[in-house]
Amino acid sequence: MVDEMIRIENVTYEYSSIGEDSQLMAIKDVNISIDKGEYLVILGHNGSGKSTLAKLMNGLLLPTRGNVYVNNMNTKDEDKIWNIRETAGMVFQNPDNQIVATIVEEDVAFGPENQGVPPLEIRERVDEALRIVEMEEYKKHAPHLLSGGQKQRVAIAGILAMKPECIILDEPTAMLDPTGRIEIINTIRKLNKEEKKTIIHITHFMDEAVEADRILVMEQGEIVMEGSPREIFSQVEKVKNLGLDVPQVTELAYELRREGFNVPVDILTIEELVKAL
Amino acid sequence: MIIKLENINYVYNPNTPFEKKALDNISLNINEGDFIGLIGHTGSGKSTLVQHLNGLMKPTSGKVIVDGVDINSKDANLKEVRQKVGLVFQYPEHQLFEETVYKDIAFGPKNLGLERDEVHRRVKKAMELVELDFETLKDRSPFELSGGQKRRVAIAGVLAMKPKVLILDEPTAGLDPRGRDEILGRLETLYQEGITIILVSHSMEDIAKLVNRIVVMHRGKIAMEDKTREIFKEAEKLAELGLGIPQITSFMKEYKSKGNQIEDTVLTVEEAKDELINYLRRKGNA
């Protein structure tokens, strides 16, 4: 299929924990197909296997059983591994631990330098990437003096400069303050809507999932829920039992409905609830 | 009152081109039995302020008085101050260092020079307070616990000092909703145990649920200070300072502005639900 970005086929991932003989299963027989251009959010609490799943998507981990395909390239194919990582870029939780260089633009250049891109083109890519994340004016700055949100945008630019088709973000906002979180969420939306990148956003913040095309909820290495934000959040009870939040207005709507009021189940925003009442 | 701040100023890198006023004439009283929420966006001076409360930072000018003693005077005993005012930093699990949970929690009480029996009692009590099972966890390495557990070990390490005031800087940062609820639930218990708490947080929802008084910092100054409900009435003023209000409070304001006669100063989903049920039933009957 041409339109498929990532295909995960019957994937199981096991690892052995220190001091224990038994194999622990982090991912259990998961099947996912992600379309090009899709904005997918993977929700789950810590230890649900969502970060492991992310690392399987660009060959940082290889499945114990089953196959992962990125743009029809199998991540087990050693000849394709760099191709795969160019196609599916990955942003991590702690911005401090993914910035390599002491100057912003040098760091953004790190990926293309590794790809062997000619210097002039690197320059173009770096400028373009910094423009997209709105950090051009900081290109000569030292990263350690930036705010958390700014650092994370630099990290995103570093991935963008590699020209990936797909960007996997593994809890990119977990360590940021509210301002930083908003910056990153806006950047992610822009990458999807304007730059047409396939987005896989892994998070445990439910409010970041509202704008996704599709949500997957993970629990103990399995996908336990799948659907549009509306479909997921309307199941308030189930979501809460999985250790996740729903927006406060969604919860209120759910509570009112339980009291016998005629309120729709799929309320996501303040405006919708005001209208419904 | 247990902590009194009098005209605190703090200047970073004084007399250099990088000079920056981090605290600007702060005066604040913290009373026994307070549960204070300290809010303000990053760089507003919150972290600098809390480090003044136990003498980790010294004010450029002004006085910090803890339990009647000026903590920066010569005869003040800083160890005693730090015992009375417990401070839990952000990501406290990054400071764990001992081989076992027990030893790590015992670090503080041992530094106070307490006897073995007393140390033992305190470690046990502290673990109870953060709901960590003493028998199963005391001999485990803190490094093999889950994220939420590690954090609770770190908090227990401060609780074992038996502080009168407990300050927590973003205690839920980086935790998932379950881990967050565990920590926040513990704070309520601690408060009921009679500990005065100062909670630094970015989450207005958490603040609204827990604290009874809010101090808002902005550019090194105290911009607002009042009871929780009063503070969240001032959505516009908070917005000017780059801060929000809980989504539920926001909703109730919006709904009221559409001509519905409701009380809009709710802080939690529970409160909103009760208020709306009353209102909708009244409206239905009329």
Next chain:
Amino acid sequence: MLKDITIGQYFPGDTFVHKLDPRIKIIIIIMFITSLFFIKTFPPYLLILAFILFSIWLSKVPFKYVLKGLKPLMIIIGITFVINVLLTKGEVLFEIGPLTITKEGLSQAVFMALRLIFLITGTSLLTLTTSPISLTDGIEKLLSPFKRVGLPAHELAMMMTIALRFIPTLLEETDKIMKAQMARGADFESGNIINRAKNLVPLLVPLFINAFRRADELAIAMEARCYRGGEHRTRLNELKLKKQDIFAIILMSIFFGFIIINRYTGFI
């Protein structure tokens, strides 16, 4: 307290000195240091002083800033001075108790202290005007001929870059862990040496654990960004020699040559 260290700090600018190729700058500094050791009398120091002042003026780095780099090394300079004053024999100037101070001693002490001061200001001028990244680039390129004999030039440069990147982060972290342990009654300031060393455990253990965690995460992030060693790597800013680089190195060679010749002819 830890943030006061200024050695190795870069002072951004756009001057002739800043724009010189780092390779050229490193070679110039090596020539400069070598020339210092070829000077045995005071007069050529005037040339050195002129060279330093001229370079500082060219680079537009505030004079104060350059002097600041000397501060942490004042003790070493002081010790060198005292040792030379006390241990050089010669014409006695005056005696204080068991200590004799000689004319030769005093002159030798001043001479050695000046040599150290010139050495430090010269090298700190290099780090002040060269960003750490281009400095490591320069070192990598200069060392690359030795790759054939198995010297991992690229890896060394990469390690330096990462070290430079993480120094501020780790300093900040040290500060924070110290404070957190002090909040639990830890004492880093009193006691004898053994106790003090013991008291460092609550600081060092978390610091190392966190550093390892960071290293681990960084390695994964670098791998995700297609890092696979130095081969086939291109650079954003490729080093290219320009006219002014040639000009600077010729000028320096004349200066260097003059000092060497002077050493054996006693010209000045």
